[in-house]
Amino acid sequence: MVIRARPEVLIPGGFDDGGVPFEEMISRPFKRLGIYLIKANCSGMKGLDRYRDVIPDFDLFVEAIRRPLPVTARINTLKTDRDRLLSRLRGAKVAFTPFIWYPFGLRLTVEKPGNLLESLMGQIHIQEEISMVSPVVLGPKPGERILDLCAAPGSKTTQIAMMMENWGLLVANDPANTRVASLRSNCERAGAVNVVVTRYDGRRFPDRGFDRVLVDAPCTGQGMARKDLKVLDRWSLKRSLGLQRLQRALLRRALQVTRPGGAVVYSTCTFAPEENEGVVSWALGQVRGVRLEDASVRGLAGSPGLAEWEGSRFGDEVERCTRYYPHQNDAGGFFVAKLIKE
Amino acid sequence: MSQSSLKNRSLLQPMDRARVVEIMGSRFGIPPEAFEGVSFSLRGRNVWAFSLPEIPDLAWETVGLRVISVRGRVPKPTTAALQLFGRHATKNVVDLGTEDALKFAAGERQRISAPVEDGYVVVSHGGDVLGCGQYLDGELISLLPKERRIGRAEPEEGRSGRGDL
Ligand SMILES: C[S@@+](CC[C@H](N)C(=O)[O-])C[C@H]1O[C@@H](n2cnc3c(N)ncnc32)[C@H](O)[C@@H]1O
Numbered sequence: 261m262v263i264r265a266r267p268e269v270l271i272p273g274g275f276d277d278g279g280v281p282f283e284e285m286i287s288r289p290f291k292r293l294g295i296y297l298i299k300a301n302c303s304g305m306k307g308l309d310r311y312r313d314v315i316p317d318f319d320l321f322v323e324a325i326r327r328p329l330p331v332t333a334r335i336n337t338l339k340t341d342r343d344r345l346l347s348r349l350r351g352a353k354v355a356f357t358p359f360i361w362y363p364f365g366l367r368l369t370v371e372k373p374g375n376l377l378e379s380l381m382g383q384i385h386i387q388e389e390i391s392m393v394s395p396v397v398l399g400p401k402p403g404e405r406i407l408d409l410c411a412a413p414g415s416k417t418t419q420i421a422m423m424m425e426n427w428g429l430l431v432a433n434d435p436a437n438t439r440v441a442s443l444r445s446n447c448e449r450a451g452a453v454n455v456v457v458t459r460y461d462g463r464r465f466p467d468r469g470f471d472r473v474l475v476d477a478p479c480t481g482q483g484m485a486r487k488d489l490k491v492l493d494r495w496s497l498k499r500s501l502g503l504q505r506l507q508r509a510l511l512r513r514a515l516q517v518t519r520p521g522g523a524v525v526y527s528t529c530t531f532a533p534e535e536n537e538g539v540v541s542w543a544l545g546q547v548r549g550v551r552l553e554d555a556s557v558r559g560l561a562g563s564p565g566l567a568e569w570e571g572s573r574f575g576d577e578v579e580r581c582t583r584y585y586p587h588q589n590d591a592g593g594f595f596v597a598k599l600i601k602e
Numbered sequence: 603m604s605q606s607s608l609k610n611r612s613l614l615q616p617m618d619r620a621r622v623v624e625i626m627g628s629r630f631g632i633p634p635e636a637f638e639g640v641s642f643s644l645r646g647r648n649v650w651a652f653s654l655p656e657i658p659d660l661a662w663e664t665v666g667l668r669v670i671s672v673r674g675r676v677p678k679p680t681t682a683a684l685q686l687f688g689r690h691a692t693k694n695v696v697d698l699g700t701e702d703a704l705k706f707a708a709g710e711r712q713r714i715s716a717p718v719e720d721g722y723v724v725v726s727h728g729g730d731v732l733g734c735g736q737y738l739d740g741e742l743i744s745l746l747p748k749e750r751r752i753g754r755a756e757p758e759e760g761r762s763g764r765g766d767l
Contacts, residue, residue: 338686339685344730352700375752375753377703377707377727377732380707380732380746403655426653428654429654429655429656431660445749447667449682449750451667451686452667453651453652453653453667453686454653454666455664456657456664456665456666457663457665458661458662459661459663460660466660
């Protein structure tokens with residue numbers, strides 16, 4: 261079991277950094293490039309200034325958002341094994357760095373990873389580092405019944421299939437027609453044989469009795485700003501609150517279709533507390549006998565969920581959720597909660 | 603809802619696994635053990651493979667992986683199937699060097715001499731499967747689905763018109 265640290269930022273262990281403080285380590289590359297940090301300037305970064313007081317090292321946060329995301333991929337163990345894949349990459353002269361927190365994640369030094377033969381073979385899946393967190397927190401096992409309620413385009417579905425070793429029931433649901441096409445093609449590429457694709461509105465998903473359910477909810481996507489800064493322009497409080505209604509209904513349904521003793525992971529790629537703690541704390545009050553479990557991952561830096569925000573009190577319990585900010589791991593932004601149904 | 607799930611179920615006919623094992627065994631020498639725990643069903647003119655404890659009572663789009671098309675005279679394995687099971691193949695396998703593998707990946711035809719019979723072949727690179735090809739009179743045709751092909755997206759120099767691959 262991971263022991264919960266209390267400081268604002270959970271510092272990952274295992275860096276070969278000679279004991280350099282985390283903050284300094286993160287700012288080093290800028291100094292090397294001759295860039296010196298000035299006070300965070302949020303122009304063109306609509307909707308981020310509201311987090312100035314809750315995000316640790318806000319200047320570094322804003323700076324990280326301006327940088328493009330590293331290229332990352334996940335090794336698909338349904339098709340190959342880690343050693344074999346790594347030696348293939350070496351042979352192809354593709355430089356890589358394995359994640360410190362997850363043996364199947366790699367950073368790649370290549371411009372078009374989708375053009376690698378290993379991608380074509382389905383041995384690797386191009387996936388953002390932080391998005392690999394939710395399946396890891398979900399912890400699906402071979403033979404279980406798992407539901408991925410908002411599944412398209414299937415990065416997490418295929419990761420779950422691989423964790424299940426292609427055995428057991430994995431229902432991948434998404435109502436969006438065009439997105440389901442990419443979900444299907446990703447499942448094909450991954451070689452998943454235990455996936456059933458459905459297209460229900462997740463709020464009314466009919467089946468029950470799942471061991472684990474993933475709700476990787478539609479959200480305002482602020483955490484993906486490094487991929488496309490335009491997501492920030494589209495943000496408004498109204499949009500967050502509109503999505504909140506949908507997110508709450510999805511999470512409530514997920515809890516209803518989970519068997520007693522089962523687990524639900526709720527994740528988003530946005531920073532807005534309205535779509536995160538505001539959804540989780542509401543659901544705790546809706547379905548009886550649900551508690552939160554620690555959602556942090558050993559080796560990844562993150563911050564605890566917010567117990568309160570702009571006058572709303574979500575409760576201390578939501579501090580067990582984890583917020584991942586882009587500057588903490590040089591990755592995307594993410595929110596993860598793990599709910600256990602008694 | 604329950605109506606469409608009934609419709610689904612009637613579309614999915616159980617398929618004799620011995621028949622599938624025979625198809626993959628006689629052409630590629632893939633041993634029956636490679637399909638352990640996998641069931642097959644026929645939906646339209648395609649064979650689907652799945653490893654599920656049960657098929658849930660849902661209005662589903664797909665169940666498992668499409669592995670064989672039985673549309674033509676000869677059953678054609680899908681690239682997805684060969685990428686998963688083809689590593690166990692012992693015959694009718696063409697292993698390409700990097701250069702030729704990239705051509706295959708781009709969907710190109712190439713002349714190649716390989717100790718295989720005419721017909722569908724497992725195409726690999728460094729022992730890892732790229733997908734399904736067709737060998738015909740000394741020529742290897744890439745049968746990779748269009749959306750899976752990589753590279754050579756731009757029209758080649760000296761060639762008129764747009765890239766036609
Ligand atoms: C963040 S994306 C999911 C990403 C996916 N889990 C992955 O890892 O590739 C959110 C998804 O929720 C889907 N969605 C939107 N409304 C929904 C609803 N009512 N029920 C279920 N899914 C819904 C969207 O179509 C979208 O594909």
